[in-house]
Amino acid sequence: MDIDTAFLSVGELAAGYRSGAFTPLDVCRQAHERLARLEPDLNAFIEPMAEDVFDQATRATEELRQGLDRGPLHGIPVAIKDIIDVADVRTTFATKAVPPKHATRDAECVARLRAAGAIIFGKTNLLEFAAGQTNNPHDPNRTAGGSSGGSAAAVAAGIVPLSLGTDTGGSIRAPAAYCGIVGFKPSFAALSLEGVYPLSPSLDHLGLFARSSADATIAFAALHPDAASARPRQGPLRLGMVGNQWNHRAVRADVRAALDTARLSLERAGVALTEIQLPGPAEMAAALLDILMPEAAVVHGSKMVTNADGFAKGTRDLLEAGMRVQATRYIEAMEKQHRWFSEFETAMADLDAVIAPTVPFTAPDTDPALSTDGDDEIISLTHANLTGAPSISLPLFNYGAMPVGLMVTAARKGDNDLLSICETIERVLSHRS
Template sequence: MSGTTAEGVLALGRALRDGSLDSATLTRGCLDRIAAENPRLNAFVEVFEAEALAAAERADRERAAGTDRGPLHGIPVALKNNFDMAGLATTACSEALRDNVAAADADAVARLRAAGAVIIGRTNMHELAYGGTGQVSATGPARNPRDTDRLAGGSSSGSAAAVAAGLVPVALGSDTGGSVRIPSAACGLVGLKPTFDRIPTGGVVPLSWTLDHVGPLARSVADAAVVAAVLAADADTTVPSPSPVGLHLGVARFPDLALDPAVAERFERSLEALQAAGHRISRFDLEYTREAHRSWLAIMYPEAASRFEALLGARYEDFDVTIRTQLEAGRHVGATTYLRAQRFRAFYGRHIAGIAAGYDLICMPTLPTVAPKVGQKSVELPSGTVSTQDAMTFSNLTANMLGWPAVTLPMTTREGELPAGLTLLRPAGQDHQLLADAAAVAPIIGNKPV
């Protein structure tokens, strides 16, 4: 066992248990890779070298004494910079939060510690998680490991870059409109947004309390499933067996948004491969997408503004101009607009549930384009020019509006291509079944680490 993070959480865990690898060696390897690659990628904003090595050595001692805390025992994990750690400032990559010292660990962090995971550092992110590009951060944008002239996606940009570059085997992110799945797709990873509240968000800097989720970014479905199970405090942390052949996939078409031809070609190729493997494909138009986008904004904006209202008044200049503009806009969303958006949300949930009832699961492209370039403000698609932000979130916000679990899987990446993702979606509470479906679909569409 070489102990590289490309081997993934499960393989590393087996090596730790059979004695062919120890956590201290694994953690030192991660720290060395971070030191070598982070200047190029800007993935980590904090690295806890001494603390991580101490935790790794403690895991080794516990294992030698016969204590096994589960599948993450001794495994290095990275956290997005909006997860609280007791005694440290949680800045969410915003200068305005530089004094935001946490009194306690976030719930997810406490569960990682109880599972014996080694918290190795916190990662770069779009400021306050308030954007899908990863462009805006007090420490500058994280870079895509496949092409450092391009963004890693947002808002969990550094978490995606860190896992995709092999700096760490797995990382956590938060997801309000795609912020786990967007960077996962852009960097060629598996990204899981679970059912709303399945993984606790307590101690994660809130952006929108009715839309926020926590989820893992990993190199395989199995790794994402195991981490999610630990974070959800499931008694059973075994990997779901792949669903049998014969799934009926409802493939969503977006009437208002045409895919970049390169992404469209890979998506169609993936669907053909699924059909050839014995799965059934049907297509439907995903209606009300523009209304869903407007309602998502009308919910997120005032919820974010209410959270940061006092800080916006006290430290106005410390927010990036794009962030404070959004926070200011949220102040002017009236109660009637907010309540209408919530009413539409309820209707939209019923509408999508009606569609989903005709299929085993819903399938769609995660992003209409590949990772944009650093500084790129708009994307040219066959349907017209859209802002980079809208291109990143347009097909992802539905899962947040509904609170349904969604997972993005990397499609086959040929030489010279940038990663692209395919999303699977199931109704709320069906996380285990969704992961079983993902385990069946991933090898067919080309789930190979990039």
């Protein structure tokens, strides 16, 4: 086949299948050839599922040939983070603390993808238990980010157009920013976590990676078909620029340049920008960790007793710190969480969304450590997990340098509104002078 399908959109793949230009089997063969070339450097996949992928692709090719059309995801390969169960495939959690789980059934999100005709294309690497860093497709000497870095790298490298990940404190949006793709954390509980291993139940979100907001919209519709449609907007787009994140001391010069270029493009396109303030980044990071660490310690407590050495040092330190968090700190953090949710909903009454840097720097050499005092990587990320608001990282490329993320966040349950807003922003930025 002469057509290179590596970086085609979901819509372009779907059109190619139906025109006969290529088939799901062609696409999956190319994807596995690309994976084989890139994988030793990327370290993105734990289980490529090659034989099963080709069986699925053969079936999808035959179904489409016979006129059985399951919709826009039919025959589209989707990679799955390896804390999400796929029937008859090991879930390793990328850890030595427990033996791999042989899943007997699909997680609900995987079952929804299969019902939509998607091809489940392998289990991706992750950082929660530090199986090894996934490297960045733009520069293999840098990280793809954690914890959903394998899923991000698989999309950014052109292996698959879509992948699933999880986001407890930015674990989808940070890798998306580092890898130059779209990372979508939907509203809290918008997508089922049944069959997804927990880290912190009050903060965990299932989400996805794509190369455009349009592709993310297609995937979200399959994963959450009951989500409210985007509401028609009246007048210009109204965005709040989060001043104490946009102007934070940690924002590096190259990131600021990319953000300012995007801001000017939005202003020239008639977008109404208003500077707003959210709670201080350090206070939010501390509150998030005061919730995350003790909840994670409860989730993993029995394994810490039986096999503490099976955890990587960073994870073990985090869990041990969680065991020392006082109940009063946990309750105070939860009270702040509820207050910030109410305050954000009030602020959003006059705005369509808010924007901020996803992370204040481009992909570093190694994954930043999550300290008990917070860290610069999460200055903008924590608010959306604490409030449960839907949040997306959009890619910005600053004159050929490493990608930068622009984070766009909307009111809770406004997931399709947010996706529509991001499609508008992408159109504006793609036409910048």
